[in-house]
Amino acid sequence: MTQLNNGITLFFSLLVEAMPFLLLGVIFSSxxxxxxxxxxxxxxxxxxxxxxxxxxxxxGFLFPVCECGNIPVARRLLTKxxxxxxxxxxxxxAPTVNPVVFWATWIAFRDQPEIVFLRVGFTLIVAITIALIxxxxxDLRPFLQDNLTRMMGEPEPVAATPSEPEIxxxxxxxxxxxxxxxxxxxxxxxxxxxxxxVAVAPPPLIHRLRLMVDxxxxxxxxxxxxxxxxSAIAAFVQVAVPREVILGLGEGPxxxxxxxxxxxxxxxxxxxxxxxxxLSFASTFTSGALLAFLVFGPMIDxxxxxxxLTVFKGRAIIYLFVLAAQLTFLLTxxxxxxxx
Amino acid sequence: xTSIPQANGSRAPGRxxxxxxxxxxxxxxxxxxxxxxxxxVTGKLYLLLHPDYMWLAYLAMVLxxxxxxxRLLQVWSSYRQRGVPAPRSxxxxxxxxxxLSSVLLIAIAVFGLIYTPRPFASETAFQRGITDVLGQxxxxxxxxxxxxxxxxxxxxxxxxxxxxxxxxxAYAGQGAAVSGxxxxxxxxxxxxxxxxxxxxxxxxxxxxPVGLPVELPAGTPRPVPDTWLDIKGTMQTIxxxxxxxxxxxxxxxxxxxxxxxxxEY
Numbered sequence: 348m349t350q351l352n353n354g355i356t357l358f359f360s361l362l363v364e365a366m367p368f369l370l371l372g373v374i375f376s377s378x379x380x381x382x383x384x385x386x387x388x389x390x391x392x393x394x395x396x397x398x399x400x401x402x403x404x405x406x407g408f409l410f411p412v413c414e415c416g417n418i419p420v421a422r423r424l425l426t427k428x429x430x431x432x433x434x435x436x437x438x439x440x441a442p443t444v445n446p447v448v449f450w451a452t453w454i455a456f457r458d459q460p461e462i463v464f465l466r467v468g469f470t471l472i473v474a475i476t477i478a479l480i481x482x483x484x485x486d487l488r489p490f491l492q493d494n495l496t497r498m499m500g501e502p503e504p505v506a507a508t509p510s511e512p513e514i515x516x517x518x519x520x521x522x523x524x525x526x527x528x529x530x531x532x533x534x535x536x537x538x539x540x541x542x543x544x545v546a547v548a549p550p551p552l553i554h555r556l557r558l559m560v561d562x563x564x565x566x567x568x569x570x571x572x573x574x575x576x577x578s579a580i581a582a583f584v585q586v587a588v589p590r591e592v593i594l595g596l597g598e599g600p601x602x603x604x605x606x607x608x609x610x611x612x613x614x615x616x617x618x619x620x621x622x623x624x625x626l627s628f629a630s631t632f633t634s635g636a637l638l639a640f641l642v643f644g645p646m647i648d649x650x651x652x653x654x655x656l657t658v659f660k661g662r663a664i665i666y667l668f669v670l671a672a673q674l675t676f677l678l679t680x681x682x683x684x685x686x687x
Numbered sequence: 688x689t690s691i692p693q694a695n696g697s698r699a700p701g702r703x704x705x706x707x708x709x710x711x712x713x714x715x716x717x718x719x720x721x722x723x724x725x726x727x728v729t730g731k732l733y734l735l736l737h738p739d740y741m742w743l744a745y746l747a748m749v750l751x752x753x754x755x756x757x758r759l760l761q762v763w764s765s766y767r768q769r770g771v772p773a774p775r776s777x778x779x780x781x782x783x784x785x786x787l788s789s790v791l792l793i794a795i796a797v798f799g800l801i802y803t804p805r806p807f808a809s810e811t812a813f814q815r816g817i818t819d820v821l822g823q824x825x826x827x828x829x830x831x832x833x834x835x836x837x838x839x840x841x842x843x844x845x846x847x848x849x850x851x852x853x854x855x856x857a858y859a860g861q862g863a864a865v866s867g868x869x870x871x872x873x874x875x876x877x878x879x880x881x882x883x884x885x886x887x888x889x890x891x892x893x894x895x896p897v898g899l900p901v902e903l904p905a906g907t908p909r910p911v912p913d914t915w916l917d918i919k920g921t922m923q924t925i926x927x928x929x930x931x932x933x934x935x936x937x938x939x940x941x942x943x944x945x946x947x948x949x950x951e952y
Contacts, residue, residue, distance in 0.1 A: 349810045356804040360735040360891035362795075363726065366719075367743035370750050560757055564712045567754075571719075572788035575795050585892065616892060623888040 350586050358582035361615070361650070362575065368617055369574055370567070372416020376423050377562045379410070381555045389429055396432050400478035403429070403436030404471050407445035414442040414618050414645045418654045419566050425658070426498045431487045432478040438658075439671065440474035442618040442645035443467065452641070455622035462637060465682070469642045473674040480670060490663035492656070570654060577650035581615040584649065588613070600683040603636035604676055611644030618645035635683030643675040709762045711789050716755030718796035723748035725800055733948045734804045737887045806949040807885050809870040809912040812896035837861035837922070842884045843951040845933075846897040855924040855933035863899075863922050863935050866943060869914045870898060874928055878903045880910060882918055882935070887950045894950065900927055900934035910940065917941040 392402045403424075410420050421438040429437075442448065444467055456462040481487065488496045611621070625640050647655070647668050655664050723744055726732040732741055837858070840848065842865045849858075870881040883898030901918055902925065903909065910916060920938035924931060 349808060352805045353807060353811055355802060356734060356807070357892055359726075359799060359802075359804055363723065363732070363735050363744050363747075364740065364890040364892070366723075367747035370747050374750075557761070560754065560761070563754060564716070564758060568712060568715065568785070568788045568792065572791045575791055581892075614892060616889070623893075626888070 354582045354586040357585055358578050361578040361581060365574055365578065365617055365650070366571075368416050368619060369570060372410075372419050373563050373566045373570065375410045375416065376419035376566060377559045379420060379423050379427075380562055381559050389427070389433075392430070392433055396430075396479060396482050397475070399430050400432040400436040400475040400482070401471070403433030403478060404440035404444060404474045406433070406437045407441030407443070410441060410445070414648070414651045414654075417441045418651065418658060419570060422495065422658050425487075425491070425495065430482070431484070432482040434487075435481045436474050436478040438474075439477055439646050439667075440470050443470040443642065444474075448618050448622075448645075451619050452622040455626045459634070462634060462641070465638055466641045469638060469675065469678045470645075472678065473642065473646070473671055476674055477667065477670045481666075490659055490666075492658060492660060495658060569657065573653045573657060574650070577615065577653040580653075581613065581649050584613050600633060600635065601680065603633045604639045604679050604683065607632060607636040607640040608643045608672060608675065611640040612648050614644075615648040615650035616644065621645065633683050634686060635679035638682065639675050639679040642679070643671060646671045646675075706762055706765070708785070708789075709758060711793070713755050713758035713762065715789055715792045715796065716751050716758060718793055718800070720748050720752035720755055722796045722799035723751065726804075729803075730947050731804050733950070734806050734891065736890050737952060738948075739952075740889060804891075806945070807891070807894055807896075809868060809883070812870050812883050812885070812898070813872075838864040838919075841865060841951055842867050842882065842899055843886050843897050845899055849933060855922075855931060858922045858933055859924050861922045862919075864917070864919045865899065865935070866915065866917045866946070867898070868945075868949075869910045869912050869916060870896075871909070871912050875900070877909055878905070878907075879927065879934070882916060885950045887952055897951075900925070900932065901938050902934050902936045903940075904938060907940065910942075915943050915945050917943050 392399050406424075407417070410417070417438060420441070421434055424437060425434045449463070449467065452463045452466055453460075481490075484490070614621075621644055622641060625637050647664075652664060652668075655667070659667070723732075726735065727741075727745065727748065732744060736744060840863070845863070845865070849855075865882060867882040867884045870883045872879070872881055875881075880901050880903065881898040882901050883896050885894040885896050887894050901920070902923070918935055918938050918940055920935040922933055923936035925934045925936075926932075927934070
């Protein structure tokens, strides 16, 4: 009975802590949807894949969201036709490389500034590497959920072949309305896309605000439900598996890293507040292990796997998970071995 | 201005239809806002979050309520004016079916409106490793001094101080006045209890226990676990479990009700 009560208290605690950040993410995503011209944003992004990955990783500075908030934005970027490198770079780096999290980490680890900077550095290395690996796949579609690919429309000739003769949009699946010759309007596209196609002149502000509310409600409903499930699982695991089992795995240079990564994965704490949590282990764990917690946790944890499933298919998430885990492990292990 | 075409052909123009989905959404948003409001008003938010982060929950509460009300207003205005499309949010993007998401969110909010969270107790303290008496604490003390009034130190203050300077003899003879809940440690003799508290750094998910051993005066019955006590006594060095450590001796125990903020920070 105590266990059940604890589990429920934990569950609500995670929800109450994560909900404000999810809300912020949804707000940013809706603003991006309606007030940022994706063509302009994407036009600024460099064509070079490495630079694009870097740019994507740094977009977090514009959208200070944690890992509960970055998925709506990443999803939006994908549907707006962002290159793979940008979207993946953003997805992995944004929860860590942003002013809010940097500030929080700085507060927590003022005594060890190297942790603050290495956290950002390692995250960028891992995010850019994975973004490059995923860019090798020309078309990301097979990795994405079907309903998302449907929203994305046909593959945009991203930077490569802009002059290719356009296939008639009528050959796509969906419901269409003929507009002026050569132009069609896809009716089952999301409201904002329809709006963007219909309105040559920007629609009045009130209209856009209204669509923004529509979009916020929609994303809150979807991602909120997923967050509920993720928090329930995280609370269950925390109650069912004693913390000592994870911490007891060892304190050596290798096992401590593995233990902290496992802990980060299980605890599913928001990246804006996880540095305070990590601080509690500062005296018992190696610096490398702390960094592993701080770098790996925001990228993939138990809670946001369910959120990631709204974007990616299971196979892609396994790739993301394995790559992020290996890279984080390698980098922090090197650090442990060098700094002792 | 170009109006947005209706993707949903079933909504015939001019016919009033009750926009169920929008109403359900509004209900969901309002219930979540109310759930947060209830946690705030009843003080149960203190069981879930560190006070430093509560403004985030307040912000979420205001936003959710505002969004819910905006949704209701939209529904109302579109219901009064024929021809204006009812607000809708139906992208086909969901991992979960729309109805399932709504039902789940509403159910959790209703549950949150009924359920009263309980603070963690001794059993959890034991599970989370309170036996490590001088366990790590999250923040290091800004200032360390053996002076000052030792009776103003809380349990976590004592543990932090001990972490910096662990020699128990340095504190022997100092007065102690702390409050916390009782935990029994299996290997300890019957005249010892642990007076303990949970410490939060951000939310209940990272609560960890700290505690100080208390030597009960002869003839005092051992208080049952989870009893909240005020303890006044004098610090002394004892050997427990083969370990020299600091304990509160010649203690007077006063039972107190569970405090509004059972955690320390």
